[in-house]
Amino acid sequence: MLPMAQEDGELDSLVRKRIRALRVAQGWSLEELAARAHVSQSTLSRIENGQRRLALDQLVTLARALDTSLDQLVEAAPDDVVTSPMIDGARGIMRWPIKSDPGVTVIRQRMTEPPPDNPTRMRAHPGREWLVVLSGTAILMLGHRRFRIETNQAAEFPTMLPHAIGAEGGPCEILGIFDRDARRGHQRDSDGEGTGGDL
Numbered sequence: 001m002l003p004m005a006q007e008d009g010e011l012d013s014l015v016r017k018r019i020r021a022l023r024v025a026q027g028w029s030l031e032e033l034a035a036r037a038h039v040s041q042s043t044l045s046r047i048e049n050g051q052r053r054l055a056l057d058q059l060v061t062l063a064r065a066l067d068t069s070l071d072q073l074v075e076a077a078p079d080d081v082v083t084s085p086m087i088d089g090a091r092g093i094m095r096w097p098i099k100s101d102p103g104v105t106v107i108r109q110r111m112t113e114p115p116p117d118n119p120t121r122m123r124a125h126p127g128r129e130w131l132v133v134l135s136g137t138a139i140l141m142l143g144h145r146r147f148r149i150e151t152n153q154a155a156e157f158p159t160m161l162p163h164a165i166g167a168e169g170g171p172c173e174i175l176g177i178f179d180r181d182a183r184r185g186h187q188r189d190s191d192g193e194g195t196g197g198d199l
Contacts, residue, residue, distance in 0.1 A: 012054060015074055020048045022066040037065035105183045107176045108134070115141045115166030122162035127182025130156045131165065136172025140165050 023033045030048075034041040039058060046052035047062075063073045086095045094108040116122065122141060131138070132154045140147040140155050141164045148168065149155050157163065159182045165174065 011074065013050065015054060015059070016048055016050055018073055019062055019066070022068065023048075026066070033062075033065060037061045104180070105178050107178070108173065109176065110171055110173050111138065111165065111167040112171045113166050114168060115139050115164040119144075119162060122164045123159070124162045125159050125182065125184070127159040127184070128156070128179045129159050129163075129182045130154065130177040132175045134173040134175055136170055137168045138165055138172045138174055139168045 023030070026033075028036075030044050031041050034044040037044065037058075038061065039047075043052060043058075044062075047054065047058065059073060060070050063070045066073070087093070088095065092110050095105060131140075131149070133149045133151050135151055137151070138149045140149055140157070141162075142157055143161045143163075147155060
């Protein structure tokens with residue numbers, strides 16, 4: 001654990017680097033950002049170079065001028081950038097929780113069966129899902145509609161619509177992203193009888 005003063009110094013340096021990096025990414029000179037933020041060019045230069053104290057009111061103005069939020073501008077750099085998946089070997093699933101939003105989960109799954117053709121086997125629950133087909137072809141049944149999703153294509157849909165996902169013409173691999181409500185809906189389904197044909 002870093003001493004508080006050292007932590008503050010590192011955050012201060014990180015914020016200054018972010019201001020400069022965001023400015024450069026926009027292709028703006030010091031003069032252009034200074035004009036957008038209503039500060040002098042010399043003040044902005046001294047802020048970026050660490051020669052001027054960071055004032056909260058200036059940070060708010062700079063965040064707005066850089067089209068970001070104050071929270072994003074001053075958030076600490078995470079120590080735990082890399083995570084390992086939790087593996088459910090029985091169901092052939094790899095799962096990664098998203099740290100910045102503990103309600104979001106990413107799942108990688110290989111599918112070999114087509115989606116169920118019986119509408120009573122389709123699931124509906126609160127939430128929203130996103131999926132990307134990593135390989136093969138997937139079929140998304142959504143209400144009374146059928147969508148064919150090829151490799152590298154994605155789909156996004158509200159899970160209040162009855163839905164099921166399966167493979168077409170051989171195995172496919174899916175990366176699914178679930179918000180908190182959608183994940184809960186799938187956990188309830190898998191804890192119960194299990195309807196199959198979905199992530």
